[in-house]
Amino acid sequence: MGVTIEDIAKAANVSPSTVSRAIANNPRISEKTRKKIFKIIEEMNYHPNYIARSLANKSTNIVGVVVMGTTEKAFQHPFFPEILRGIASVAYKNKYKILISSVNSLDEEKQIVGELTQSGITDGIILLSSRVKDPSISYLSDIKFPYVIVGRPENENEVNWVDNDNVSIGYKMTKHLIDMGCTDIAFLGVNSEFIVTLDRLKGYKMALADHNIPVDEKLIVEGKFVDDAGYELMKKVLDKGIVPSGVIACDDFLAFGAIKYLNENGLKVPDDVAVAGFNNVPLSNYFTPPLTSVEINAFSLGAKAFELFMAGANSEFKSFNRAIIPAELVIRESTQKK
Amino acid sequence: MGVTIEDIAKAANVSPSTVSRAIANNPRISEKTRKKIFKIIEEMNYHPNYIARSLANKSTNIVGVVVMGTTEKAFQHPFFPEILRGIASVAYKNKYKILISSVNSLDEEKQIVGELTQSGITDGIILLSSRVKDPSISYLSDIKFPYVIVGRPENENEVNWVDNDNVSIGYKMTKHLIDMGCTDIAFLGVNSEFIVTLDRLKGYKMALADHNIPVDEKLIVEGKFVDDAGYELMKKVLDKGIVPSGVIACDDFLAFGAIKYLNENGLKVPDDVAVAGFNNVPLSNYFTPPLTSVEINAFSLGAKAFELFMAGANSEFKSFNRAIIPAELVIRESTQKK
DNA sequence: CTGAAAGCGCTTACAG
């Protein structure tokens, strides 16, 4: 810092206006002065003051990313950095910067969102949230602040959002287990707060219905979505005196815990029980047995979220857009019964 | 946005100066006017313009976090979000915001660091880097820009940095394996670019020396540090016709891959080969067998990094500070020979 | 093609 547009102007014997225009590639500046100015900028290692520019422009080219942190452990889940990397990648190409806020409760989220939107520090917000009730969403809509949600929201037609088709994902996974010969399939990790789990459950039920398998509520276990609670959830099922032939867990981590419990109780995966997860964490491939999962393409989720934000920023016609990111079933040993 | 300090001033029948002072809790403002002003601020939902304030203050209360992204997959490693969460947590308490930049090469890092430091957008930088040669470090020092490195740098006495004591970590882990009866211990994942791996190797060698075990260079395998390359690295060792009684991998992910290869070759962990990793990823506990590792307390690394930045910002006496975050050996089944 | 001037929304030294 230190060297300002004024310094450049003096050194180049022009006005600050001209320097500003040269930098902005304003075509009204002659090639000659432009060259002279750029040479001096180089020599003096001048970088425009981002803050002053933002104040004059009433736009910062900064996008706020708000994440639910500690409480849900979402931050620790491998898909989180992947989403962030996706956002950052597209943001970078568009000369945007990313301000990241980790919040620990809906109250804190509300406060942060209030500040980010009102203080002029961000041009838009990307919310990593798939909660059923998220007051920030309606707030953002009310004040017409540009934002995109990663995770299908309740009022999906009044919001810009990006997500996988989790109903279809749940369906495909269930169908896969049925194809493998499972009929009594446990479903672990439903959480009424998270739409993603409800959607996957919906797909599960649809697949069962399509194959004339009645839904057995005893096989559906509520629990934390992203956590190491799979061990406990699996225990709950076995404690009911049921040994399902298949298990679907809402996240790979749940599946790992479930498998651990099964092994401890003398049940082999996949031969006694086929087990699958979702989200294809890096380790699924190294687990014993390698875990069948679903690749949700988190990088693309993030990248697309930013693209949606940009599209909104550049269009004068207001609309609510959504993008569905394809997900692929990754079949591994944990569901391949011999 | 929209409502400015001027609007508040008019509504309160005072000058903008007075509003500004009231907000800043300047004691010269009477309790009465202060109350009046705050009431109106509340009513009109006024939030000071962060950008204007920053321009006037010549300080943004934003800290830039620079991460090596794609290439090294560091972003995907669970310790990364943990570090970030630690930084965010302390930053939040100090009313700082975090701007995150993911870079894909040293060149890109250089460019981003140049921009972050020169454009006035950040008050300081936290670099997540433990590379042996990082030109950004000397650059930041040269221009005397406030910064903290997570990861011990080469010129450790001229830099603010935070890290574990990786030599000691390597020593402890090696000693643990020796105590378990291993004498020929392979060391996987040394990478001359990353000081952390060199430090752990150093500790390994020291432990061997202290127990009168000669170093066998054939047991030391270079490779990517954070990746899923453990399978290949383990193969390299066995291909030499060596079956070590113990294996230390520089990261848990490497250890997972190594175990997979051992298993495929009929070797049981831990009875035939004891295996340990570092960094205690969430899954180590669920792996079969549960993996011995080292908890590096990544959250604390991040939190402390920000504290170091704050300490530097608040002190008029320049100094180079470092903080060593304690790490704990987490002994699990993978190294417990019967 | 270029410049002088006003303005973005704050803060703060100076004056009273």
Place this chain on the structure above:
DNA sequence: CTGAAAGCGCTTACAG
């Protein structure tokens, strides 16, 4: 205890 004014470093409509 409060206000008028200058300034932070840019951008841009207006004028030439």
